[in-house]
Amino acid sequence: xxxxxxxxxxxxxxxxxxxxxxxxxxxxxxxxxxxxxxxxxxxxxxxxxxxxxxxxxxxxxxxxxxxxxxxxxxxxxxxxxxxxxxxxxxxxxxxxxxxxxxxxxxxxxxxxxxxxxxxxxxxxxxxxxxxxxxxxxxxxxxxxxxxxxxxxxxxxxxxxxxxxxxxxxxxxxxxxxxxxxxxxxxxxxxxxxxxxxxxxxxxxxxxxxxxxxxxxxxxxxxxxxxxxxxxxxxxxxxxxxxxxxxxxxxxxxxxxxxxxxxxxxxxxxxxxxxxxxxxxxxxxxxxxxxxxxxxxxxxxxxxxxxxxxxxxxxxxxxxxxxxxxxxxxxxxxxxxxxxxxxxxxxxxxxxxxxxxxxxxxxxxxxxxxxxxxxxxxxxxxxxxxxxxxxxxxxxxxxxxxxxxxxxxxxxxxxxxxxxxxxxxxxxxxxxxxxxxxxxxxxxxxxxxxxxxxxxxxxxxxxxxxxxxxxxxxxxxxxxxxxxxxxxxxxxxxxxxxxxxxxxxxxxxxxxxxxxxxxxxxxxxxxxxxxxxxxxxxxxxxxxxxxxxxxxxxxxxxxxxxxxxxxxxxxxxxxxxxxxxxxxxxxxxxxxxxxxxxxxxxxxxxxxxxxxxxxxxxxxxxxxxxxxxxxxxxxxxxxxxxxxxxxxxxxxxxxxxxxxxxxxxxxxx
Amino acid sequence: xxxxxxxxxxxxxxxxxxxxxxxxxxxxxxxxxxxxxxxxxxxxxxxxxxxxxxxxxxxxxxxxxxxxxxxxxxxxxxx
Numbered sequence: 001x002x003x004x005x006x007x008x009x010x011x012x013x014x015x016x017x018x019x020x021x022x023x024x025x026x027x028x029x030x031x032x033x034x035x036x037x038x039x040x041x042x043x044x045x046x047x048x049x050x051x052x053x054x055x056x057x058x059x060x061x062x063x064x065x066x067x068x069x070x071x072x073x074x075x076x077x078x079x080x081x082x083x084x085x086x087x088x089x090x091x092x093x094x095x096x097x098x099x100x101x102x103x104x105x106x107x108x109x110x111x112x113x114x115x116x117x118x119x120x121x122x123x124x125x126x127x128x129x130x131x132x133x134x135x136x137x138x139x140x141x142x143x144x145x146x147x148x149x150x151x152x153x154x155x156x157x158x159x160x161x162x163x164x165x166x167x168x169x170x171x172x173x174x175x176x177x178x179x180x181x182x183x184x185x186x187x188x189x190x191x192x193x194x195x196x197x198x199x200x201x202x203x204x205x206x207x208x209x210x211x212x213x214x215x216x217x218x219x220x221x222x223x224x225x226x227x228x229x230x231x232x233x234x235x236x237x238x239x240x241x242x243x244x245x246x247x248x249x250x251x252x253x254x255x256x257x258x259x260x261x262x263x264x265x266x267x268x269x270x271x272x273x274x275x276x277x278x279x280x281x282x283x284x285x286x287x288x289x290x291x292x293x294x295x296x297x298x299x300x301x302x303x304x305x306x307x308x309x310x311x312x313x314x315x316x317x318x319x320x321x322x323x324x325x326x327x328x329x330x331x332x333x334x335x336x337x338x339x340x341x342x343x344x345x346x347x348x349x350x351x352x353x354x355x356x357x358x359x360x361x362x363x364x365x366x367x368x369x370x371x372x373x374x375x376x377x378x379x380x381x382x383x384x385x386x387x388x389x390x391x392x393x394x395x396x397x398x399x400x401x402x403x404x405x406x407x408x409x410x411x412x413x414x415x416x417x418x419x420x421x422x423x424x425x426x427x428x429x430x431x432x433x434x435x436x437x438x439x440x441x442x443x444x445x446x447x448x449x450x451x452x453x454x455x456x457x458x459x460x461x462x463x464x465x466x467x468x469x470x471x472x473x474x475x476x477x478x479x480x481x482x483x484x485x486x487x488x489x490x491x492x493x494x495x496x497x498x499x500x501x502x503x504x505x506x507x508x509x510x511x512x513x514x515x516x517x518x519x520x521x522x523x524x525x526x527x528x529x530x531x532x533x534x535x536x537x538x539x540x541x542x543x544x545x546x547x548x549x550x551x552x553x554x555x556x557x558x559x560x561x562x563x564x565x566x567x568x569x570x571x572x573x574x575x576x577x578x579x580x581x582x583x584x585x586x587x588x589x590x591x592x593x594x595x596x597x598x599x600x601x602x603x604x605x606x607x608x609x610x611x612x613x614x615x616x617x618x619x620x621x622x623x624x625x626x627x628x629x630x631x632x633x634x635x636x637x638x639x640x641x642x643x644x645x646x647x648x649x650x651x652x653x654x655x656x657x658x659x660x661x662x663x664x665x666x667x668x
Numbered sequence: 669x670x671x672x673x674x675x676x677x678x679x680x681x682x683x684x685x686x687x688x689x690x691x692x693x694x695x696x697x698x699x700x701x702x703x704x705x706x707x708x709x710x711x712x713x714x715x716x717x718x719x720x721x722x723x724x725x726x727x728x729x730x731x732x733x734x735x736x737x738x739x740x741x742x743x744x745x746x747x
Contacts, residue, residue: 020719024676026737031680240678242714252701 009039014278035063037234042067044207054120056113061106073285082292088438097437111144119401121161140171149394160218168233173245189226201229202259303439306497325515330483334490348386349412353377356387392422403445430499431474462631467600477572481545488522505543527575533564540592541568551648587618597625619655673741
């Protein structure tokens with residue numbers, strides 16, 4: 001037992017010692033952090049895990065990967081940024097992942113992996129597959145909010161997860177004694193009603209024993225544990241760290257507190273033979289990595305999104321049925337259809353059932369702020385329809401982790417204005433995972449949220465945030481305008497393998513329209529012509545489409561102007577084929593976008609239209625956006641903030657009198 | 669056993685570095701963890717510690733500017 005542990009620790013140490021020497025030579029890109037001094041933790045914890053069990057790791061994660069069984073040569077190739085690396089060179093030292101070994105990735109956001117592990121444990125729980133999730137993180141991460149939200153969530157749901165805090169006493173150069181309110185991070189477990197255990201992280205047997213208890217508890221369904229391993233950071237924060245924050249004597253002492261040497265003395269293993277074997281493996285690994293091909297620069301955008309796949313879809317035009325329904329009904333029906341079709345689909349968010357744990361009829365009586373999810377808990381139960389605490393970072397992170405571990409979660413974030421609270425989980429986690437891990441990760445999560453102003457909801461309940469979402473590679477962004485498109489697009493979003501942001505404009509919830517029954521999907525990235533016209537293209541999404549239609553009706557009735565209305569449906573990726581074809585026909589474009597004007601969907605479309613069809617434009621592209629302000633409360637101010645029919649009509653009339661009037665016979 | 673002494677890459681800096689000063693004389697003894705030489709990268713001076721104990725052989729003069737990874741000496745461990 002000890003010998004197996006020592007073998008693993010020597011393997012980790014051998015890898016890191018060699019890394020120190022090779023990194024110094026200067027041909028390895030970037031920077032690296034080594035695991036010196038923490039070897040018993042990775043070795044002792046992972047000894048209890050199978051390839052199916054899941055871990056999340058950190059920037060100091062080589063030891064975790066090795067203990068979980070990652071191939072050393074593929075790791076070294078990743079450190080060199082080569083195509084043969086575990087993540088095809090897209091991740092590097094701080095983002096090594098190996099999904100085949102249950103390594104859901106190293107995270108350079110120090111607490112980033114904690115909520116992902118909670119999500120993986122949620123997946124294990126819902127799928128009932130017996131997996132356990134372990135999150136490794138440092139003492140510094142225990143001062144991030146995500147740590148606290150995640151522990152609370154894991155505790156109330158009694159998830160099979162073990163939180164392993166590797167406390168090396170330093171957050172980069174800031175001592176834990178200064179930055180952490182408690183001497184033992186493990187006591188923080190008490191606040192979350194879970195077991196908190198301190199182990200000597202330099203003692204392999206102690207780690208092995210206590211980790212075994214924690215992992216067994218998790219497997220038996222007895223909930224999470226916070227396991228704090230006290231370790232010594234034998235080296236600097238990163239390789240080459242001059243460590244000005246410790247004296248030479250402190251550095252020397254740190255390097256002498258060597259847990260590997262300690263175990264060597266306690267066993268009969270032929271250490272020299274073991275080391276020689278590892279060195280030989282590393283000789284080959286370094287030779288191979290240095291000779292390996294770089295990724296092809298032409299593939300810089302590969303792995304941002306999943307490859308296109310065929311899907312069940314209706315033609316772009318949705319057939320009207322006799323039956324009509326509301327936008328709320330459409331979103332509800334899509335969720336119910338998706339959950340019936342696929343047991344991996346779960347929904348979670350604040351108040352989505354309402355009255356969680358109170359039992360019928362109180363539980364589920366609310367069904368979300370807008371009643372969208374009403375009735376789902378009765379049909380699908382509380383395992384798959386989960387009320388959450390007000391912990392947006394925690395539950396969005398958990399949904400992302402669950403998606404990476406086999407579920408297809410649909411998250412209700414309630415209002416888009418709350419997304420900044422969980423922006424790391426959206427931006428650094430959901431959007432980047434597929435890419436950073438070289439295509440290994442699928443992140444099939446849908447983030448639903450109410451957007452938009454006009455309901456006198458004030459500055460922190462009224463944003464669309466679409467200018468932010470659409471600027472992020474790795475996210476798909478949908479903004480339906482009608483019940484039929486909401487249902488078809490949401491069903492497509494749930495079956496999509498990429499993270500999808502699904503924007504539901506509050507002014508649309510009570511609108512009604514044709515609503516086809518059954519399971520159908522509409523394509524992502526395809527716009528539709530809502531109304532034909534020859535003089536100008538009005539381009540919009542979501543509630544903007546209804547505004548565009550009203551403007552088109554008035555232009556026709558009062559000004560004899562024939563306006564075409566393009567319903568984008570998808571804001572990212574944009575369907576420039578349909579937009580370009582429309583503007584080519586009409587020669588004029590007005591883009592309607594309910595977000596502030598800077599770096600917005602409107603500015604992107606104006607630029608893209610100018611690039612694509614400049615020779616056909618008879619007037620500059622006009623942008624009708626929200627004001628460049630937060631959303632105001634006072635009704636006259638909020639009305640002035642929003643795009644308006646008057647604004648669109650005026651823009652069209654102005655551009656119709658522009659330079660085009662002076663041209664003669666030059667119409668294409 | 670002989671170990672190369674190189675001017676190491678430290679952190680993210682990948683350019684040239686300058687050997688500023690040897691802190692152990694040529695032929696002198698050094699203990700692992702003791703400062704061995706000073707180098708300057710990107711206007712930052714940095715003491716580099718010996719990774720091994722043994723006799724120091726200097727192979728470069730202070731003032732040498734060279735890419736990180738350049739060999740500047742050796743440490744010969746006692747058998």
